[in-house]
Amino acid sequence: MKVVKFGGSSLADGPHLAQVIQIMVQDPERQVLVVSAPGKRTSDDTKITDLLIQYANAPTDPNIQNNIINRYWEIAAYFDLPAEKFSRISDGVIALATQQFSTSAYQLAAFKAHGEKLNAMLIALILNHLGKPAIYADPKALGIMVTGSAAAASVSEFTYQNISRFPFKNEYLVVPGFYGYDSQNQIATFARGGSDITGSIVARGLQADLYENFTDVDAIYSANPNIVANPQPISTMSYKEMRELAYAGFQVFNDEAIIPAIQGNVRINVKNTNHPEAPGTLIVPDQDLVIEHEITGVANSNRFAALYLHRYLLNKEAGFTLKILQILFKYDVSYEHMPSGIDDLTIIFDKTQLTAETAANIMQEIQDAVKPDVLEWLDDYAIIMVVGEGMRAKVGVVDHIIAPLAANNIGVQMLNQGASRISVMIGVKQELAEAAVRAIYAANFPAN
Ligand SMILES: Nc1ncnc2c1ncn2[C@@H]1O[C@H](COP(=O)(O)OP(=O)(O)O)[C@@H](O)[C@H]1O
Numbered sequence: 051m052k053v054v055k056f057g058g059s060s061l062a063d064g065p066h067l068a069q070v071i072q073i074m075v076q077d078p079e080r081q082v083l084v085v086s087a088p089g090k091r092t093s094d095d096t097k098i099t100d101l102l103i104q105y106a107n108a109p110t111d112p113n114i115q116n117n118i119i120n121r122y123w124e125i126a127a128y129f130d131l132p133a134e135k136f137s138r139i140s141d142g143v144i145a146l147a148t149q150q151f152s153t154s155a156y157q158l159a160a161f162k163a164h165g166e167k168l169n170a171m172l173i174a175l176i177l178n179h180l181g182k183p184a185i186y187a188d189p190k191a192l193g194i195m196v197t198g199s200a201a202a203a204s205v206s207e208f209t210y211q212n213i214s215r216f217p218f219k220n221e222y223l224v225v226p227g228f229y230g231y232d233s234q235n236q237i238a239t240f241a242r243g244g245s246d247i248t249g250s251i252v253a254r255g256l257q258a259d260l261y262e263n264f265t266d267v268d269a270i271y272s273a274n275p276n277i278v279a280n281p282q283p284i285s286t287m288s289y290k291e292m293r294e295l296a297y298a299g300f301q302v303f304n305d306e307a308i309i310p311a312i313q314g315n316v317r318i319n320v321k322n323t324n325h326p327e328a329p330g331t332l333i334v335p336d337q338d339l340v341i342e343h344e345i346t347g348v349a350n351s352n353r354f355a356a357l358y359l360h361r362y363l364l365n366k367e368a369g370f371t372l373k374i375l376q377i378l379f380k381y382d383v384s385y386e387h388m389p390s391g392i393d394d395l396t397i398i399f400d401k402t403q404l405t406a407e408t409a410a411n412i413m414q415e416i417q418d419a420v421k422p423d424v425l426e427w428l429d430d431y432a433i434i435m436v437v438g439e440g441m442r443a444k445v446g447v448v449d450h451i452i453a454p455l456a457a458n459n460i461g462v463q464m465l466n467q468g469a470s471r472i473s474v475m476i477g478v479k480q481e482l483a484e485a486a487v488r489a490i491y492a493a494n495f496p497a498n
């Protein structure tokens with residue numbers, strides 16, 4: 051049995067949904083559909099998730115409410131779904147405006163989650179209307195339980211047993227991605243792009259033979275195709291490679307979504323909805339990987355900031371780092387990386403979890419607690435991640451990465467090799483990040 055996730059780009063309108071249904075019926079192993087909210091129809095369109103964020107901020111605005119209903123209605127009308135059946139979807143949009151929520155964060159989470167929830171309900175209605183047995187399976191019915199915050203939930207371990215007990219018959223199961231329920235029965239979403247996570251959770255829970263993730267590109271490429279023209283497709287990669295590349299900017303697959311698949315030993319196949327006959331990219335356990343290249347991919351992300359600290363004899367003082375970590379703990383801030391030298395320390399943060407005020411407070415407390423000679427906040431910071439299982443056994447890999455940067459006059463602010471034996475991480479100024487990716491790519495991959 052295969053669990054199949056379709057992203058927002060694959061569900062943006064009626065013709066795309068018709069293609070999705072064709073993909074499902076082509077293979078009887080495809081029994082479970084995990085769906086995102088309808089995405090952009092054109093490059094300047096707005097995703098339903100983003101319309102719902104506007105709606106959460108202005109629940110009494112009839113224009114936004116109508117925009118959302120019209121997006122769903124356009125899809126329903128393409129399949130001639132009768133208006134009385136569609137009323138469940140429009141009622142669902144309207145009802146949101148009058149519901150009560152414990153906090154504004156949980157209100158926003160519930161609004162966002164309805165993009166997926168109403169889309170899954172609509173798709174089940176359309177499948178039934180087309181004579182195909184299908185049921186809508188809400189995360190509550192499946193037992194997808196979460197902990198953590200309203201907008202950055204984590205799955206609870208007992209979810210998998212709950213899913214495995216779901217009475218699953220000979221019909222399509224349509225599951226909304228992106229959210230679960232917490233112990234207070236409140237909706238909480240995963241991070242943006244989190245429908246990939248639901249797909250992986252359901253695939254592990256049902257012990258699927260394959261998790262197919264359909265998107266709008268033929269494969270995962272060795273570099274973001276919006277940065278490098280015609281990059282090479284990756285035919286097979288390891289779970290670890292995918293995790294590192296997704297973390298560092300390959301948005302095509304969510305970086306957290308790999309974890310349930312690893313735990314359940316489920317292979318992942320990323321494929322193109324608009325070109326389903328293309329083999330796509332297969333993501334597999336390490337032992338099944340045939341290493342073909344030294345470098346598998348080059349990613350970049352601007353979502354980082356760094357704190358740089360210098361103090362002589364830092365290496366001699368026991369508990370120095372502990373004092374800093376206690377300050378971060380107090381503000382509930384985690385760090386991503388901490389490369390250090392004898393008298394220097396850089397702490398790299400994911401900016402999305404920090405406000406300017408929190409960053410300023412942390413800096414002040416560190417200044418008071420450890421009295422550094424230099425303390426700087428580097429907001430203009432990007433990370434380049436060069437990843438490849440083939441790098442483990444090779445000598446001189448760093449040369450192949452750093453030499454093209456030097457040749458293109460790109461300064462390196464930080465270099466971290468060794469912690470992960472399959473990646474090299476480089477800190478550069480944000481304005482140079484894309485040029486850095488292009489330079490490393492051009493030096494390490496043959497031109498097409
Ligand atoms: N290395 C990469 N390979 C393929 N696509 C990439 C890569 N890096 C970024 N992308 C982008 O990811 C997009 C697909 O992700 P996303 O828009 O989240 O899809 P979906 O709507 O299916 O969830 C592609 O259209 C492409 O622009």
Ligand SMILES: N[C@@H](CC(=O)OP(=O)(O)O)C(=O)O
Nearest residue numbers: 057058086099242243244245
């Ligand atoms: N709709 C949500 C969740 C998601 O995963 O969407 P997509 O599959 O379109 O990236 C978002 O926009 O973040």
